[in-house]
């Protein structure tokens with residue numbers, strides 16, 4: 001079944017993703033931090049929300065749950081087992097089967113800790129909803145987890161097929177690419193992507209979803225085993241780093257202060 005995926009903008013730069021089945025107008029909502037723009041859209045399009053998928057507990061991803069449930073009490077809310085989020089009905093963790101019959105969609109859950117300790121991703125139909133873990137050309141900050149956890153979480157995502165579409169939760173692409181271009185000044189894929197993104201941002205078109213293949217070519221956080229990135233990080237850090245997790249950790253710290 002073909003689903004239509006729609007971004008709803010919220011707050012300054014969040015995307016709330018809607019998975020819509022055009023045949024029956026049922027939909028699932030990913031990370032509704034704010035109920036209002038979602039309610040407006042549902043009403044306008046006469047959509048029937050059947051489920052909410054929550055990636056992690058941060059307010060800009062979960063703050064709209066209660067208001068949406070108040071209006072649509074039949075919604076089933078899925079959320080990470082390791083985090084306490086008001087309004088979640090069904091707790092998920094790695095490999096919990098999630099089936100959304102109204103959308104004809106089966107989802108696989110991945111535990112991807114690092115940004116928060118219980119962060120999960122939802123994967124199905126070659127789409128990955130990964131919240132604040134992998135961003136276009138970047139990755140989430142380490143608020144609750146370790147660099148090692150985040151590195152493993154990103155490795156899990158990197159192992160998915162190249163054609164996977166990455167639906168992350170923020171429009172950070174342009175700023176992330178500015179950093180990527182400093183880490184790898186001679187990477188032509190990054191330069192090409194920057195010119196593409198400049199046009200999209202100017203036209204106010206979302207730069208998402210992104211293709212995992214493109215992330216592998218342009219996202220420094222997925223390239224910690226590549227010599228140009230290793231050299232660049234070591235030069236910035238002023239010391240020799242002997243393993244990929246240390247490279248990742250140093251790269252993340254560099255970006256934090258960029």
Ligand SMILES: [Zn+2]
Pocket residue numbers: 056058115132
């Ligand atoms: Zn977050």
